[in-house]
Amino acid sequence: MNGKKSDNELMKEFGGCSFAAYNVLYERYSDKILNFINRSFKMDFDQSEEITQQVFIKLFEYKYKYKSRFQFSTWLYTVARNKTIDILRKMKKENKLAITEKIEAPENPSLGVEANEKSKLILKAIESLNDNQREVLIMRYKLGLSFQEIAEITSIKINTLKSHAKRGLEKLEIKLKEIDYDFA
């Protein structure tokens, strides 16, 4: 039944002490947040998973305080983005930068060898994009967010985002053509 409820309804139930509602939200968003952090910020898998946990701890702490002025997903992605940027800054300041030079795509046996290889090639090409382009492409095309939602999350104007997306796609296409990527 919970699966059919909206995010805000679930948050309301969670505010009324329904841990089941929190669990549904976790199941609904944990993988998305993990993918967002890992793909957009070039974090390694363990770091991404750790930040994802912190985001959901934050969500837990906001049990009573959360107000549905924003769409829930927008709020959650914004918290994830802020948290990741905080951690990146901290790591850079402490000279403990553990960001992988490459965005590693962990092996996933269910995908088959070809799909894994294709993912790796695309991730390698995405690595060459600048931070803004990479973030927009992942949010827009991998996570399926609208430009309006991305604008609310990143506080960047929609037209600027579209420009980042278009330039990112152009650059990505060139990179993939250089390595004879098979689009079929």
Add this chain to the structure above:
Amino acid sequence: MISLNNKFIPEEEFEKEKFSSLINELQNLEDLTVSPEAKEKLFRELKKIRPKKPLSLIIKDYFIAPFFFGKPAPAFAMLVIASIIFLVLPVKKVLIPEGYLGQVKYDLQFTEKNLSFEDGPEETISVFEEDTNGDGLYDVIKYDLDSDGKLDYITIDFNHDNYTDILAIDTDGDGKMDYFEYDLDYDRNFDHAGIDSTGNEISDTFYLL
């Protein structure tokens, strides 16, 4: 493969035509999954956390709700106590006077004036962010771009819509804000500029933008 999100609908021409196959590849990018161990660890952590109830909920639960659940005596007593507190203690209203710039912020990413910048070498930039109303989003951001211990830009989001409403810039490098821009109607465009010529960080001359 199960996609994380299948609601993608192309909005722009370039998405519908030129890049459709590339976009398809991005959508099919391998999905990562949070491990069950991570979930277990998280849920163990959650047992140690006790979210703090806000005052409004405490009032609702302990002062108002008992009236409706057949416990009028304790509820009445609590209301009397609360009334005494509110009558005796002066209620201090915090208003933001015109020209007050104690909390202002500079928008480095999304102003109409394209003041965006990309982080250079991070060790030369210090950023101080504050979430003043506790909604999980930053609404005051202060920047010391040259890490000299003096703020160079500050921005504030007054109405908490995640967009900057006031921007302050230290133009002469003395650490005091002397140029300000205001979005008074919250339409995400700055419509007034202010200049402080006396060094007290309060605008004394205003201009329409």
